[in-house]
C-alpha cells in the first residue's frame with residue numbers, strides 16, 4: 462500500500478474482490494476521515510468472521526450505532542477508566558515481577574524474549590478479565606489463538622460478501638463454526654463459574670470485580686437503552702484479547718529489538734531507571750512520572766514499529782468528498798498509519814529510531830495530531846491506551862532496571878534481523894533471543 466501511494470497519491474482506490482477499498486496515506490486526509498467526517502467514517506465493515514466468531518455483538522467491529530455507543534461507554538467508564546487502570550496496576554506489577562524471575566532462572570542462557578513478552582501481555586489481560594487463575598486457562602488461550610486467525614477481514618468470505626457459497630465450498634465457514642463452538646463452551650463455563658461465585662458473595666459492585674464480573678453485573682441490570690446480552694458479554698471479553706494482547710506484546714518486543722540495535726538508547730534508558738530507583742528493589746507507581754525517556758522510547762517504538770499498521774478498517778455510511786474525490790457510501794477505508802508515521806515530510810530522519818524526537822514534541826496519543834496515530838483517532842480511538850501504556854512501562858522498566866542485555870553468540874546488533882510479518886498485528890518475523898545479565 463505504501464508503494465502504491467508513492468505512485469498514485471495519498472488517496473487511491475483498490476478493488477479487492479467485490480470490495481471497494483479506499484486507502485488513505487496522508488495526515489491531512491486521516492484528519493478529514495477521523496475528525497471532519499468522523500461520524501460518517503465511524504462505522505466498521507461487517508465481516509462474516511465477526512458474525513460467527515465475535516457473536517455479531519462485540520465492540521471492535523461493531524457498526525456505528527446504539528449498540529456500539531453502549532459498549533463503548535462501558536469500556537470508557539467501567540473497564541478502562543483511570544480508577545480501574547489504577548486498580549489493575551498490581552496485576553501489571555505482578556506480571557513484570559514474574560517475568561523478571563523467569564529470566565533470572567535462565568541463568569545467562571539465551572531467553573526467547575519475544576515469547577515471554579507476548580506471554581506477559583496475555584497474562585495481564587487474562588488476570589484483568591477473569592481474575593485469578595481459572596480452570597480453563599490453557600484451553601482458552603490456545604483456542605483464542607486459533608479463533609483470531611479468521612479475523613483479518615481479507616479472506617474470501619469478506620472480499621466476496623454476496624457470494625455466500627464461497628465460504629461454504631472453501632470450508633471456511635465450517636472451520637469458523639467449529640472453533641466458535643469450542644470457544645463458546647469455554648466461555649460458558651467461565652461465565653457460570655463467575656455467576657456461582659457472585660451468588661455466594663452477593664454484595665453488589667466492589668473494587669475487586671474483574672471484567673467478567675462487571676459485564677455480568679451490567680447484563681443483570683439490563684442496560685439503559687440497549688440490553689447487554691450474554692452475546693455482548695462474550696463479544697467484549699474476546700475483544701480485550703483481540704485488541705490488547707498482540708498489540709501490546711509486539712510493541713514491547715519491537716522496543717527490545719530497537720534497544721539492542723541502539724546501545725546508546727538502551728544505556729540512557731537504563732541510567733534513567735537506575736538513577737530514579739537508586740537501589741530500591743521495586744518500581745513504584747510514582748516512579749513512572751520520573752521516567753520521561755522510557756515514555757519517549759515507547760512512543761518512538763509505536764511510531765516506527767506500529768503494531769496496528771492500517772489501524773482497524775472503517776466504513777463509509779454516506780457518500781462524501783475527501784481530498785477532492787468522491788467516496789461512495791459503502792466503501793471500506795483503511796488508513797495506512799505505518800506510512801504516515803514514516804513520512805519524510807512530517808518526520809525528520811523518519812526511518813531512524815530516535816526517542817529524543819519526542820523531547821520537545823509533546824505529541825500525545827489522543828488523536829489531535831494526525832501525523833502520529835498508533836491508536837487511531839476520533840470516536841473509534843483505542844480505549845485501551847492507558848492500560849497498554851501502563852503494562853508496557855511496567856514491563857520495560859523492569860527489564861531495563863534488573864538486567865543488562867546482549868545478543869547470543871557475539872552477534873552484531875546492527876545486523877539483527879528486523880523483518881516484519883503482518884497478521885492481526887505487525888510482529889517480528891523471527892523471535893528475538895537475548896542473554897540477560899542481572900544488574901545489582
Ligand code: HEM
Nearest residue numbers: 521704705708709769772773836837838841842843845849
Ligand atoms: C500497543 C497497544 C495497542 C495499540 C497500538 C492499539 C491500537 C488500536 C487501534 C489502531 C484501534 C482502532 C482505532 C480506530 O479505528 O481509529 C484500536 C481499537 C481498539 N482497541 Fe486498541 N490498541 C492497543 C491496546 C489495546 C488494549 C490493551 C485494549 C484492551 C484491553 C484495546 C482495546 C481496543 C478496543 C476495544 C478497540 C475498539 C474501539 C472501537 O472500535 O470503538 N487496545 N486499538
